[in-house]
Amino acid sequence: MPFEDKKKSRVTLLDVARRANVSRATASLVIRKSPLVGADTRARVEEAMRELGYVYNMGAARLRAERSHTVGVIVPNLTNPFFAELLSGIEAVIDSAGMVVILANSGDLVERQDMVMRRMREHGVDGVIVCPAAGTEPAFLHQLAEWDLPLVQVLRQISEEVDYAGADYAAGMRQAVDYLASLGHRTIAFAVQGPIHSAYRERVEGFCDAMQSRGLDPNLIVRVPTQIGEIADAAHLLFGQVEQPSAVICFNDVIALGLSAGLYDRGVQVGQNFSLIGFDDVTDAEAMRPRLTSVSTAPVTIGANAARLLLDRLADPTRPARRVVNETILHIRQSCGPMAISA
Amino acid sequence: MPFEDKKKSRVTLLDVARRANVSRATASLVIRKSPLVGADTRARVEEAMRELGYVYNMGAARLRAERSHTVGVIVPNLTNPFFAELLSGIEAVIDSAGMVVILANSGDLVERQDMVMRRMREHGVDGVIVCPAAGTEPAFLHQLAEWDLPLVQVLRQISEEVDYAGADYAAGMRQAVDYLASLGHRTIAFAVQGPIHSAYRERVEGFCDAMQSRGLDPNLIVRVPTQIGEIADAAHLLFGQVEQPSAVICFNDVIALGLSAGLYDRGVQVGQNFSLIGFDDVTDAEAMRPRLTSVSTAPVTIGANAARLLLDRLADPTRPARRVVNETILHIRQSCGPMAISA
DNA sequence: AAAAGCTTTTAGATCGATCTAAATGGAAAG
DNA sequence: CTTTCCATTTAGATCGATCTAAAAGCTTTT
Numbered sequence: 001m002p003f004e005d006k007k008k009s010r011v012t013l014l015d016v017a018r019r020a021n022v023s024r025a026t027a028s029l030v031i032r033k034s035p036l037v038g039a040d041t042r043a044r045v046e047e048a049m050r051e052l053g054y055v056y057n058m059g060a061a062r063l064r065a066e067r068s069h070t071v072g073v074i075v076p077n078l079t080n081p082f083f084a085e086l087l088s089g090i091e092a093v094i095d096s097a098g099m100v101v102i103l104a105n106s107g108d109l110v111e112r113q114d115m116v117m118r119r120m121r122e123h124g125v126d127g128v129i130v131c132p133a134a135g136t137e138p139a140f141l142h143q144l145a146e147w148d149l150p151l152v153q154v155l156r157q158i159s160e161e162v163d164y165a166g167a168d169y170a171a172g173m174r175q176a177v178d179y180l181a182s183l184g185h186r187t188i189a190f191a192v193q194g195p196i197h198s199a200y201r202e203r204v205e206g207f208c209d210a211m212q213s214r215g216l217d218p219n220l221i222v223r224v225p226t227q228i229g230e231i232a233d234a235a236h237l238l239f240g241q242v243e244q245p246s247a248v249i250c251f252n253d254v255i256a257l258g259l260s261a262g263l264y265d266r267g268v269q270v271g272q273n274f275s276l277i278g279f280d281d282v283t284d285a286e287a288m289r290p291r292l293t294s295v296s297t298a299p300v301t302i303g304a305n306a307a308r309l310l311l312d313r314l315a316d317p318t319r320p321a322r323r324v325v326n327e328t329i330l331h332i333r334q335s336c337g338p339m340a341i342s343a
Numbered sequence: 344m345p346f347e348d349k350k351k352s353r354v355t356l357l358d359v360a361r362r363a364n365v366s367r368a369t370a371s372l373v374i375r376k377s378p379l380v381g382a383d384t385r386a387r388v389e390e391a392m393r394e395l396g397y398v399y400n401m402g403a404a405r406l407r408a409e410r411s412h413t414v415g416v417i418v419p420n421l422t423n424p425f426f427a428e429l430l431s432g433i434e435a436v437i438d439s440a441g442m443v444v445i446l447a448n449s450g451d452l453v454e455r456q457d458m459v460m461r462r463m464r465e466h467g468v469d470g471v472i473v474c475p476a477a478g479t480e481p482a483f484l485h486q487l488a489e490w491d492l493p494l495v496q497v498l499r500q501i502s503e504e505v506d507y508a509g510a511d512y513a514a515g516m517r518q519a520v521d522y523l524a525s526l527g528h529r530t531i532a533f534a535v536q537g538p539i540h541s542a543y544r545e546r547v548e549g550f551c552d553a554m555q556s557r558g559l560d561p562n563l564i565v566r567v568p569t570q571i572g573e574i575a576d577a578a579h580l581l582f583g584q585v586e587q588p589s590a591v592i593c594f595n596d597v598i599a600l601g602l603s604a605g606l607y608d609r610g611v612q613v614g615q616n617f618s619l620i621g622f623d624d625v626t627d628a629e630a631m632r633p634r635l636t637s638v639s640t641a642p643v644t645i646g647a648n649a650a651r652l653l654l655d656r657l658a659d660p661t662r663p664a665r666r667v668v669n670e671t672i673l674h675i676r677q678s679c680g681p682m683a684i685s686a
Numbered sequence: 687a688a689a690a691g692c693t694t695t696t697a698g699a700t701c702g703a704t705c706t707a708a709a710t711g712g713a714a715a716g
Numbered sequence: 717c718t719t720t721c722c723a724t725t726t727a728g729a730t731c732g733a734t735c736t737a738a739a740a741g742c743t744t745t746t
Contacts, residue, residue, distance in 0.1 A: 010702085012703085036725085038723080038725090056703090058465045059411065062703085063702080064730070069466075080427075084421055091448050123443060231630070287575065287601050300422075353731095353732085367697090371735090379694065380694070381693080402732080404733050406701045
């Protein structure tokens with residue numbers, strides 16, 4: 001065998017084929033688990049691969065086959081534990097499909113999102129899962145369609161005609177309002193934060209609808225700072241109002257954590273004379289005191305759903321768009337109490 | 344121009360070259376910003392690229408050039424916000440170097456780590472940043488070296504002869520012990536958790552050394568559950584001891600959060616008659632009540648350091664291994680008080 | 687005017703797989 | 717014994733870039 005390992009060069013499929021006394025084409029069929037190849041030949045090739053320490057070269061394969069086994073994931077903010085959980089769900093499903101995740105952070109900026117999108121195309125991803133940056137235009141999605149790059153929207157939606165995985169935020173808000181109302185609360189505030197996007201609007205609308213359908217005033221919406229350390233200090237905003245709320249629903253658990261601390265600072269007993277509900281039900285909710293009652297949106301599940309949507313679409317690019325909207329669950333703990341006590 | 348856009352096929356460099364009346368080779372030089380090409384020619388080619396909507400094909404380039412502009416990142420657990428912040432630091436630096444991150448989760452399992460590593464090789468990553476799974480053997484690193492795949496260890500180290508980015512955990516422990524000692528505490532517990540790895544050992548050893556050098560007993564080490572919800576219930580472990588501790592240092596902030604809740608449940612006033620110090624200084628530390636005094640390890644910075652180490656190594660594979668060990672900072676807030684009050 | 691020395695451009699081979707279309711070999715059918 | 721059919725196997729073109737070594741244009745020197 002003159003051509004064994006000349007120098008330091010990579011072991012190629014041709015090397016394997018030679019060693020197994022078959023053609024390059026046959027060796028290729030073995031790798032791809034084609035049923036065409038005979039059992040003994042297959043064994044011989046696999047043996048050769050093992051002996052030579054062969055490593056498949058995706059790059060070369062992709063060039064010819066037009067599939068990269070690669071999925072782009074674009075999130076607006078990695079630092080937020082919520083997105084980390086989402087990512088974890090995506091990664092698990094993509095990985096078990098034998099593909100890999102190429103990760104990018106848009107910083108919730110459309111320009112960066114465009115840049116990152118371009119880079120994904122350059123790397124030839126088979127599809128992308130995107131949580132669209134606030135302010136993303138529908139044109140963005142049309143562009144992608146024109147490039148025929150399969151896309152799944154996650155958590156936020158720009159268009160109804162494109163696959164989407166998220167949670168039923170409006171229903172979650174209704175659950176929160178219903179629960180507080182059942183405890184006798186009539187004046188309920190809503191603490192919001194951050195950039196405006198579909199998930200933001202769904203929550204606000206969900207809150208307003210739920211309040212109005214019970215004949216309650218839905219206008220007690222207060223914006224709190226983005227910086228986590230400053231949220232506590234914003235608790236006073238709850239008390240400058242014309243009508244004094246006895247409860248507050250938070251846009252997410254980060255706000256809930258901050259306001260809980262701020263209320264504590266003011267000597268308000270959360271769960272006793274003031275009620276507080278979070279949104280997302282992150283793991284910390286269980287570790288807080290009082291334990292946080294929160295609407296669970298199960299980010300890991302949403303991520304897994306998004307990944308499955310993309311895999312399905314890759315399998316059949318012509319299938320109609322689907323929307324997988326996860327049910328939310330109100331996780332009741334200790335941060336709410338009956339209105340009677342608040343009086 | 345007969346060959347414009349035949350069907351739906353991708354615009355190739357050859358198309359661009361034809362449109363600009365140059366050769367494929369010249370067009371290639373333009374893309375790679377070679378100084379060899381004349382200014383007018385460059386302009387013409389760039390114009391053609393724009394007109395045709397050309398997208399660079401990394402896959403093809405990589406095949407020939409043996410560089411994929413791709414970096415593998417392997418973390419043991421995406422769900423942990425600490426790793427999410429780390430990832431964020433890595434991504435930012437890798438991105439600004441014009442490369443992309445391929446992400447994988449080892450689940451802190453060596454077998455999965457091997458699998459994932461193989462996949463990274465198949466995708467032809469230029470290098471990897473790994474937080475090694477607990478129980479990773481030095482052989483793993485030698486293997487990588489043999490494959491000459493550049494690697495940077497992050498947060499945990501298996502070998503001293505390979506690039507490493509982390510924090511000075513031992514010094515951080517000393518800061519915590521020193522601070523508590525300065526407040527008069529003599530009996531200090533250490534609450535630990537999770538799999539055993541270098542970062543674990545460094546913290547434990549740092550704690551023991553710091554205690555011993557002050558003549559204090561370093562044997563009050565208690566293991567708490569991994570599940571965040573169960574940590575609070577484990578607070579009783581602090582009180583079953585022969586000698587009653589007046590303070591506890593936590594392996595990380597998750598434990599601190601849990602124990603803080605557990606102590607609250609038992610009516611212990613953290614910061615008044617019991618002191619508690621966290622480790623990592625995650626953003627939540629500021630939002631807790633009492634605000635958590637914690638040793639900051641700055642995961643985003645560590646991630647950025649790791650990414651820079653890898654970029655440097657890619658630039659010069661022969662350079663000697665470096666270790667970038669970040670200083671920790673004790674962030675004093677409210678969760679500790681003087682021993683006098685505890686009495 | 688020829689030679690030498692630049693700068694700029696290019697043809698053609700190459701990377702390592704996949705794909706197409708055809709060849710091969712053996713068993714079954716005529 | 718030839719023909720047909722099926723299961724395997726294969727040669728050679730191909731994907732879209734980069735690389736090498738040489739050619740083509742210029743200017744400057746002799």
